[in-house]
Amino acid sequence: xxxxxxxxxxxxxxxxxxxxxxxxxxxxxxxxxxxxxxxxxxxxxxxxxxxxxxxxxxxxxxxxxxxxxxxxxxxxxxxxxxxxxxxxxxxxxxxxxxxxxxxxxxxxxxxxxxxxxxxxxxxxxxxxxxxxxxxxxxxxxxxxxxxxxxxxxxxxxxxxxxxxxxxxxxxxxxxxxxxxxxxxxxxxxxxxxxxxxxxxxxxxxxxxxxxxxxxxxxxxxxxxxxxxxxxxxxxxxxxxxxxxxxxxxxxxxxxxxxxxxxxxxxxxxxxxxxxxxxxxxxxxxxxxxxxxxxxxxxxxxxxxxxxxxxxxxxxxxxxxxxxxxxxxxxxxxxxxxxxxxxxxxxxxxxxxxxxxxxxxxxxxxxxxxxxxxxxxxxxxxxxxxxxxxxxxxxxxxxxxxxxxxxxxxxxxxxxxxxxxxxxxxxxxxxxxxxxxxxxxxxxxxxxxxxxxxxxxxxxxxxxxxxxxxxxxxxxxxxxxxxxxxxxxxxxxxxxxxxxxxxxxxxxxxxxxxxxxxxxxxxxxxxxxxxxxxxxxxxxxxxxxxxxxxxxxxxxxxxxxxxxxxxxxxxxxxxxxxxxxxxxxxxxxxxxxxxxxxxxxxxxxxxxxxxxxxxxxxxxxxxxxxxxxxxxxxxxxxxxxxxxxxxxxxxxxxxxxxxxxxxxxxxxxxxxxxxxxxxxxxxxxxxxxxxxxxxxxxxxxxxxxxxxxxxxxxxxxxxxxxxxxxxxxxxxxxxxxxxxxxxxxxx
Amino acid sequence: xxxxxxxxxxxxxxxxxxxxxxxxxxxxxxxxxxxxxxxxxxxxxxxxxxxxxxxxxxxxxxxxxxxxxxxxxxxxxxxxxxxxxxxxxxxxx
Numbered sequence: 001x002x003x004x005x006x007x008x009x010x011x012x013x014x015x016x017x018x019x020x021x022x023x024x025x026x027x028x029x030x031x032x033x034x035x036x037x038x039x040x041x042x043x044x045x046x047x048x049x050x051x052x053x054x055x056x057x058x059x060x061x062x063x064x065x066x067x068x069x070x071x072x073x074x075x076x077x078x079x080x081x082x083x084x085x086x087x088x089x090x091x092x093x094x095x096x097x098x099x100x101x102x103x104x105x106x107x108x109x110x111x112x113x114x115x116x117x118x119x120x121x122x123x124x125x126x127x128x129x130x131x132x133x134x135x136x137x138x139x140x141x142x143x144x145x146x147x148x149x150x151x152x153x154x155x156x157x158x159x160x161x162x163x164x165x166x167x168x169x170x171x172x173x174x175x176x177x178x179x180x181x182x183x184x185x186x187x188x189x190x191x192x193x194x195x196x197x198x199x200x201x202x203x204x205x206x207x208x209x210x211x212x213x214x215x216x217x218x219x220x221x222x223x224x225x226x227x228x229x230x231x232x233x234x235x236x237x238x239x240x241x242x243x244x245x246x247x248x249x250x251x252x253x254x255x256x257x258x259x260x261x262x263x264x265x266x267x268x269x270x271x272x273x274x275x276x277x278x279x280x281x282x283x284x285x286x287x288x289x290x291x292x293x294x295x296x297x298x299x300x301x302x303x304x305x306x307x308x309x310x311x312x313x314x315x316x317x318x319x320x321x322x323x324x325x326x327x328x329x330x331x332x333x334x335x336x337x338x339x340x341x342x343x344x345x346x347x348x349x350x351x352x353x354x355x356x357x358x359x360x361x362x363x364x365x366x367x368x369x370x371x372x373x374x375x376x377x378x379x380x381x382x383x384x385x386x387x388x389x390x391x392x393x394x395x396x397x398x399x400x401x402x403x404x405x406x407x408x409x410x411x412x413x414x415x416x417x418x419x420x421x422x423x424x425x426x427x428x429x430x431x432x433x434x435x436x437x438x439x440x441x442x443x444x445x446x447x448x449x450x451x452x453x454x455x456x457x458x459x460x461x462x463x464x465x466x467x468x469x470x471x472x473x474x475x476x477x478x479x480x481x482x483x484x485x486x487x488x489x490x491x492x493x494x495x496x497x498x499x500x501x502x503x504x505x506x507x508x509x510x511x512x513x514x515x516x517x518x519x520x521x522x523x524x525x526x527x528x529x530x531x532x533x534x535x536x537x538x539x540x541x542x543x544x545x546x547x548x549x550x551x552x553x554x555x556x557x558x559x560x561x562x563x564x565x566x567x568x569x570x571x572x573x574x575x576x577x578x579x580x581x582x583x584x585x586x587x588x589x590x591x592x593x594x595x596x597x598x599x600x601x602x603x604x605x606x607x608x609x610x611x612x613x614x615x616x617x618x619x620x621x622x623x624x625x626x627x628x629x630x631x632x633x634x635x636x637x638x639x640x641x642x643x644x645x646x647x648x649x650x651x652x653x654x655x656x657x658x659x660x661x662x663x664x665x666x667x668x669x670x671x672x673x674x675x676x677x678x679x680x681x682x683x684x685x686x687x688x689x690x691x692x693x694x695x696x697x698x699x700x701x702x703x704x705x706x707x708x709x710x711x712x713x714x715x716x717x718x719x720x721x722x723x724x725x726x727x728x729x730x731x732x733x734x735x736x737x738x739x740x741x742x743x744x745x746x
Numbered sequence: 747x748x749x750x751x752x753x754x755x756x757x758x759x760x761x762x763x764x765x766x767x768x769x770x771x772x773x774x775x776x777x778x779x780x781x782x783x784x785x786x787x788x789x790x791x792x793x794x795x796x797x798x799x800x801x802x803x804x805x806x807x808x809x810x811x812x813x814x815x816x817x818x819x820x821x822x823x824x825x826x827x828x829x830x831x832x833x834x835x836x837x838x839x
Contacts, residue, residue, distance in 0.1 A: 107777065
């Protein structure tokens with residue numbers, strides 16, 4: 001390009017400088033990395049090999065953080081060299097398309113926080129809780145190793161490739177790389193997967209709020225709070241985002257406290273004790289209204305509040321775990337690790353551990369954030385490693401903390417909370433009999449334990465509070481009360497945690513419905529062009545209605561399912577999420593092959609693993625003859641029972657309930673087939689595109705044209721000496737050259 | 747105030763994306779207002795919540811040399827949320 005950059009300081013370190021920086025192994029550096037490696041190694045030995053009565057939670061933190069540091073420093077750098085090969089001389093879309101709106105160069109540290117807040121949600125908090133039934137070790141290994149080799153690689157590559165393509169979305173990249181068939185299959189898969197993900201997230205909230213007047217009141221109050229914040233920002237003090245978030249936060253704490261008083265009054269208990277079906281309908285109606293209301297009124301303020309709470313609570317939990325250092329009594333491998341009849345999520349460890357914990361280790365949903373939103377804000381190409389790979393490491397750390405919180409509570413209470421009401425009967429006696437009947441070593445549950453725990457957190461009962469959120473809330477309150485307030489504050493912390501999860505799940509429900517509606521409008525636009533016009537009210541309402549009906553139907557199905565709902569549906573959530581990851585990785589593979597990159601194994605390994613795990617899990621769900629695992633086996637068993645004229649079967653006590661199971665398993669089984677078929681089509685087309693690229697030694701690039709960069713910023717969180725030197729040159733240059741307008745630009 | 751950066755001399759013949767990029771400033775992102783920990787924390791939180799968008803817009807507007815006056819803060823945020831209305835951003839599970 002003919003841009004004359006002679007007068008500017010360099011916009012990039014030279015390759016030699018980068019190389020020299022990496023190879024500068026001073027004694028201090030060697031000692032630091034050796035210390036990190038040794039500490040990490042010791043922590044892993046403590047977790048995996050040493051078998052004491054208890055294990056301190058601090059070892060989880062050390063094992064995770066040391067492994068992340070080493071992976072980031074060495075493996076992510078390897079990927080940078082072999083696959084992405086960023087070039088800081090190249091302007092990013094944020095620089096060459098800057099518009100003061102979505103394309104805006106953003107400081108890397110701020111963008112890291114921004115990106116993290118967008119990718120982290122309820123997923124990494126729920127999955128590890130459910131997987132804790134297998135003991136702590138399988139989940140810990142998968143969360144940490146999975147993120148290093150799969151999750152962070154996916155996020156980084158999608159972010160980088162999307163950035164090189166002007167911030168194109170995953171769907172658009174699929175069309176560009178895989179042609180019409182692959183692109184259409186990718187779009188359909190994404191759309192159906194989004195529906196199931198929204199439905200199951202909503203189910204988590206319903207389960208956390210069912211029969212809990214305190215929770216219903218305080219979470220319900222977030223709607224007027226958000227509306228108030230929206231009006232404040234629109235009319236009173238535009239742009240004062242942190243001010244209004246702080247006001248919102250104070251109001252939030254007030255309604256959490258007030259929830260306790262309200263639940264104690266007779267009218268409060270009467271009005272706000274709602275059964276799960278009613279709450280589910282409430283969320284469906286809310287979801288529709290939230291998706292058609294103006295963004296400024298509800299969605300944007302709720303998003304600020306949710307970001308505020310999310311980051312604050314996660315930091316708080318991390319600090320608490322480090323300070324309290326709880327002793328964990330859960331075994332490394334539980335009795336269920338080697339069996340396939342685990343009571344929370346049924347099925348053998350392989351593949352079900354890997355679909356139960358999706359977010360935190362590998363989450364396909366991130367590919368939708370890493371393409372589209374974040375790539376338009378990146379200032380310099382070399383920052384993608386820090387934002388993409390580093391951002392996902394942080395989410396993995398959140399999952400580890402959720403796991404620690406879940407295993408810090410008594411194992412008997414854990415099972416009493418997480419086994420479906422179909423098994424416990426929903427009563428304290430039923431739960432005690434069931435859990436003690438499992439024959440777990442060291443577990444001796446008494447009715448008093450369950451009653452005390454429920455009373456401590458201000459709930460009527462904690463039996464069969466499935467879905468992960470209540471268990472996490474109990475674990476968090478258990479850790480926090482040791483730091484602040486003792487047992488008298490446990491109920492506050494519990495409801496604080498429930499609020500924190502409900503808040504960002506509802507944000508994800510709003511945003512997910514809206515995004516899905518736009519995708520649907522875009523697809524329908526192929527047949528009926530008017531649907532493309534997103535400001536056409538009728539079209540918007542129809543498409544929103546279709547999307548809400550889609551996830552609403554699955555939500556109602558989960559809530560009324562006689563088999564326990566979340567426990568049978570959660571694997572479908574994990575499978576859907578991992579299939580999306582496989583889809584994103586296969587697109588990355590096709591792109592890397594097109595660019596003629598050599599170290600394709602970096603992508604092939606996680607892609608193959610995700611494909612095998614999800615395919616095997618889907619096959620289990622479709623073909624397993626064990627009714628608790630296979631949807632169709634369950635379907636057939638109930639159908640046969642109905643045909644024999646029986647009026648109750650298994651946990652279903654009536655003909656209607658039996659018919660519900662037949663219907664639900666049909667839908668779940670069908671969805672399993674649809675997901676796996678669509679994704680295999682996408683992967684097959686991607687593999688074909690990859691092979692053809694490898695054969696011909698690469699293919700014409702789909703990147704946007706090179707534009708010379710004229711700005712500079714360092715790559716990582718801490719500037720290296722060479723980067724500091726360059727920053728100083730720029731500071732001096734800027735001091736000499738005040739703002740100079742360019743005439744003739746629009 | 748935000749760092750608004752400087753404009754480097756630009757070849758007036760340049761057009762298209764290359765020309766537009768060339769007309770950008772040297773330092774684009776909004777930086778902290780001071781070096782103290784409070785300034786930095788405030789800057790980080792504001793940035794993460796997206797509060798500094800208006801400052802970034804103003805800096806962008808000034809550098810672009812656009813002859814029409816910049817939007818007021820109120821109008822900018824309206825423009826921004828109206829834009830979000832048409833371009834929804836996903837939030838993750």
